[in-house]
Amino acid sequence: MVKALNEALRRSLSEDDRTLVLGEDVGVLGGVFRVTDGLQAEFGDKRVFDTPLAEAAIAGVSLGLALAGWRPVAEMQFDGFSYPALDQVISHVAKYRYRSRGRQTVPIVIRIPFAGGIGAAEHHSESPEAYYAHTAGLKVVAPSTPIDAYDLLRASIADPDPVIFFEPKSRYWSKEEGDLDGASALPIGKARVLREGSDCTVIAYGAMVARSLAAAHAAAARGTELEVLDLRTLVPLDLDALAASVRRTGRAVVVHEAPLTAGFGAEVVARLMEDAFDYLEAPVLRVTGYDTPYPPATIESHYLPSVERILDAVDRVTNY
């Protein structure tokens, strides 16, 4: 996935000379995950540059750059270090189009490596997507596979509105066969059924898609067919795809790493109540991280939704 993201940045930089890449250690180092590897060498340090260590400034100057006609792709080094930028993102980036009565858009992409499962130290495993999804004016994207990461990043950079782009760290080293030619690309705002099944829909995004597919595989061995719906984008949410899948299966389980309370799963469940209530055979359940700080990595496996926890929820909705 790292290579696919790198290629998406490379092509955007070469196709549009107004595209900029900025952030901490994105230049010579190529980013701590190497997503920007080689880009400064190829496009120069005017278009791919390290900033001083200041996230609020990275977001705020990205807005200024956008006003000046540039298309900044900013990196927050880790989920847990994106918070100093929240004031700029919430108060300005998200609201600029609205405040300017539609005259001015700020096409900024803020890339955030997110979520856990990589044995990292504190502040390197957080899932802050709900904060952004709750902020009107931001698109929120979270790919689950390398090719889709490529397609979605390309679409995010091309998008006229600001996009918060969540990269699932634990999938950074995942591989996928195929060409980065956009042939199978779906736009922002479309979910994708990755596995069809008739018994229950499992809804996920980011790293939890792979976990849900693993659960579906295990369930199939026991005769239960799970449909796995990859949301791909949280905002705008693909309401049609959600309703269509759950109307077919009559049951749903939502999976995310972020804590339960006021997590994005709550939004998904509410939408299903509105759009698929008559079709539901059982309450919709959530399998999520717990309402605790992200725990130390030596016990993170007890925090993250596991195949067992997903199957347990599936059992409860199918036996309801």
Add this chain to the structure above:
Amino acid sequence: MTATGPSEEPLGVLPSASDGEVDLEALGLKEEDLRELYRLMALTRRADLEATALQRQGELAVYPPLIGQEAAQVGSAFALRESDWIFPSYRELGAALVRGVGLVEYLHFYRATWHGGTYDAREHRFGYVSVPVGSQILHAVGYAMGARLDGDPLVALTYFGDGATSEGDFHEGCNFAAVFRAPVIFFCQNNQWAISVPVSAQTVAPIWKKAEAYGFPGVCVDGNDVLAVYLATREAAARAREDGTPTLIEAVTYRLGPHSTADDASRYQPGEEVESWKARDPLVRYRAWLEGTGLADQTFLDEVEGEAKSFAAEMRSGVIGSDPRPVEEMFRWVFEDVPPHLARQRNEALRFAAEAGDPEVKTRRA
């Protein structure tokens, strides 16, 4: 001898030649203190190398080596009183050691067994490991404000890096300290790098000079000269105690290791630069001076060497011997009580852990 007064050259005390003169009286340190400084630096060096080795062997999740910064940390922490507080970042194992923090407890942060570490910050007046760059600076300011409200003659010292001076928290902290006359020592270890970003790309004006704009003294000190660091910190502490004057100390030093064990510094750090700073190794330099002045003999140095070895070995076995914390602890300290929604989640987590045969849970239930 005084460390104050802005100068373009970092303040130094140790002569460059091993037999040069140092005004020991002005320094106000007894001979055993001078040896103690060496001992603390030597233990720090050993423990730091051991921690790096432990990470390479998979016993720590990650570790940010401090090698090269021993004088900056030991000299400054040593200049404080026991009642003073230290608010560290993530690279201050040396200062923790001076404070008597158990290093196994400290390294629980890096073993990913407990966030912050498992030591009691209050017992050692040494805050928990703080990773969000610059964030701990404000805690020191607030603590100093609180102490001043109480009329306590305390000083709060906060460690941070050159990179941290770009964060708003640093500037806001300086301004608050000046406005409230909070007795804070802002101790910047300028180790020349913030991961791959050199200090020249971080800030244009010298770091110590920024203090002037906030209205308090800024001092630049040779961070590889333990006596100069000690002196600058002691003077800053005296000013702070006297009338709440904050001080910004820039200790010019060098990060001889990678940013962390996850970093490949060869991608950006010029080898010649590293070599030139190795020649200014703070430990080697101080030892040479102690030997040159006759303050330390071979017996003393051998003793310290032996102690450092066993100290590190003990640390190693303590780290290796420590298991993950019980799953139940994940829920225990979120709030004063465990509210019903969390109790439900805890019971679920324990049920799954038991089903997965987690030995910790089994023994706890047995």
